[in-house]
Amino acid sequence: MPFNLLVLFCLCYVVMLFLVAFLAERRAAEGRIGWLRSPLIYTLSLSIYCTAWTFYGAVGYAARSGLEFVTIYLGPTLVFIGWWWVLRKLVRIGRQQRVTSIADLISSRFGKSNLLGVVVTLIAVVAATPYIALQLQSVTLSFAVFASGTPEGWALPNRDATAVWVAGGLALFTILFGTRNLDAKEQHHGVVLAIAVEAVVKLVALLAVGAFVVWGIGGGMAAVFARIEAASVPDWVIKPDRWFGMIAVSGAAVICLPRMFQVMVVEDGDERHMALASWAFPAYLMLMSLFIVPIAVIGLERMPEGSNPDMFVLTLPLAEGQAGLAMLAFLGGFSSATSMVIVESIALATMVSNHVVMPLWLRLAPQSAMTGDVRRIVLLARRLSIIAVLALGYVYYRMSGGSVALAAMGLIAFAGVAQVLPVLIGGIFWRGATKSGAVAGLAVGFCVWAFTLLLPFFGPDTVLSAAVFDHGLFGLGWLRPQALFGVTGMDPLVHSLFWSAALNTAAFCLVSLFTFPGPVERMQGAAFVNVFDADAAGPQGWARGRAEPEALLVMAQRILGEEAALSLFEGEARAQGKGGYLPDATPDFVAGLERRLAGSVGAATAHAMISQIVGRATVSVEDLMAVANETAQIMEYSAELEAQREELTRTAGALREANEKLKQLSVQKDAFLSQISHELRTPMTSIRAFSEILTEGDLPPEVVANYGRIIHDEAIRLTRLLDDLLDLSVLENGSVQLNIGLVNLQQLLDRALAAASHTRPERDFTVLRDLPAESLFLRTDGDRLVQVFINLISNARKYCDAAQPELKISVRQRSGRVMVDFVDNGSGIAKQSQGIIFEKFARLTDQSRAGGAGLGLAICREVMANLGGQVTYVPGRGGAAFRVTLPFRLEKRAA
């Protein structure tokens, strides 16, 4: 097959993946999640466990050591059919704590410690690098097989260039779909669906090759069985230590691998999904390994001596002249490699940005955390991390020379991530596990793994000198990398596994026993271990009443985005029985907000950011008592009292607020009466005075004209005031006649802008609009709506105090309603005044008394109420921001 055609095929395949991901993202953005989150997709996405290592390497593995390759799948099988033990709890914790990665889970469990996050991130990156290199290698190898045209072809003119192209393309795809949104909890629908498609592709490809080998070449089941029985080459002797060790390490890896954790817990954890995956994923693994042995045996039989068994899946169909099948097999291998790299780099990038970049940035520039745009920085950090992770994999690939057997590299990575398991299991089952213990366990495990497995893998005299191999570190005989403590004769992998697991667990347990956890740590420990108890919700140590809700809102907007943050705050405010967007910063609310933010930037960072606003978290004695189970009953009682007390406090607060408002209103009413008499009297006085002069007669005609005009102007002013008052009373009575028709929002805004331009025309006023979003049709009363718009725009023109005044009009649609925002860049409206601006006769300043009597916003409010919508003030947007919300279709009221 021509090489160019192959590249074309690959590109088509990638374009199709892009399309799938893109459509899924769009569907999700429209809120039609539906089957995107079905258990089936979930199970298929789990198949990233099967990488190119499975696809190509398993056959090579079977050709070298017989049935031992199944251990890699038996471990995960046991873990999944035993989901009731560990996975169920992990998934529940992941959902409750909004975990973003395995590093985040561990850091969160041990008191939101960032040190632990960094340690786990480090382990994950070091272990994943060879794994990513392995995928690049297998794709390059498979290209090479096609390129040379001969089955044993090895020499592709520029293999490195291929690897660079592959790595670059993967980085692009990952950045495009992996870092579009920030909240790791609600994203990646595109990636997950693409992964699911790839899962099907690789399964179909491997089964097709297997079926071809068994029925096409081998001559049916029985014949192949006989051949396997007779074959001498995979002479398999079960090695009990390796058999057991590899089942254990692959079982550990399926929980701890960053990419598995990403799809299993972070993307879409749900008990329903888990239940299907508990048997469907093992079934998938079984199908993947069903034909491995036949392919290996027939391959060894038919292929020439010395051909690479890792590539049998490709070379066997090629040698038999089945180009189409070989193409399918190639795509299968390609998709296993790409899906793995994409998810792994997303997972690692999340860890690196949340646990390394963000904390560093918060420390270096604590002020900018409160003022800068956090979202952009987090996304940038993630994108750079993705590139860095892939670059690291590429460098490793170049360094290792791309010559090592696939399986060996994969197993090293497995053993590396398995070091996290003791701490993970200890963390979710044992309340006594402490942060110091976890750090000690992880550090010991990582060092032992690196010293006994990772570094020796490069061979003597590369990283470790030959002297270290023979005589141990520092010449100490018991520190030989492959014979620790003088234990010789063990398989190097099992040796490393045994010692790292033993020392890791021992350090973790011993240090945990002798250290004392901090308060936050104890609370988190209780929340994790007792996750199935409904009321263990984690620490709520935020001091009462110290947080300014508006500051919290501003910060939340920077991380979650304006819309999400506003609706979160609005919902909470409603739950507290308040209107508007600013709820009270109760400890419950702050804790919930922290968890929500943790879904975006990780627990440790979220904790640090909130504490910059709220102050240090203080864990009170009552909070600690909640941890102790013995006092649970007393606590329950006092919690009830507490709830009642809080309810009372809230009611009292609401009453106080209402009272305050009433007082202000009464003051305003008095002010209005004097105001209205003043407003009525001033024009009246001048009308009377000038008409008196006119009745005297005997005046030059130009003076008569002048006085007549003054009288006319004053009469108009009077009429306008009376019109406004009349209008308001009609609107308030609800007896207004609406003229409902189909109107274009854009035209309405044009009209409003034109009409409002008479207000302070001397000011240079910039209006920013979003024309495409505006072009939509509404069924409502257009004239009334324009009246509201004119009012809001003229208000901005009148009161915006910026040197370069600017008004931004943006239009959004959400659940059948249209929201039109008018945001200017002035100093906004002070918090204490926000409640009364919509009241009648409220005027905040006496600056530019050009307007009416302070009825504008009151009329707006009544108009919108009549149109089935509302107009509200949105705090925390920089300047004064008004939001007009109305339904697409206003139904005629039932008369």
Next chain:
Amino acid sequence: MAKRRAPLFLKRKSYRLRRLRDAARLLPLVGGFLVLLPILWSPSGSSGADTAWDGIYLFVVWFGLVLVAAALAPGLVHDAPEGDGGDGEPR
């Protein structure tokens, strides 16, 4: 007789549910045992010609585990209450 605070015997349905969970917990242990069994019947040193039969055995066990897990899974999700219910018997 004094009133009991909790019923001594559970209703049939919740009793079944708890036993189902026990079965789900036992399954991986059984699976582990079956999967580790080949260690016992392949003494090291013998020639490795039994790949085919070992393979058949392993795949049959595998398939059986998948079937049992598939049979248990639906019952575990439906009306699973919030509590863990780990202790099996009422307190």
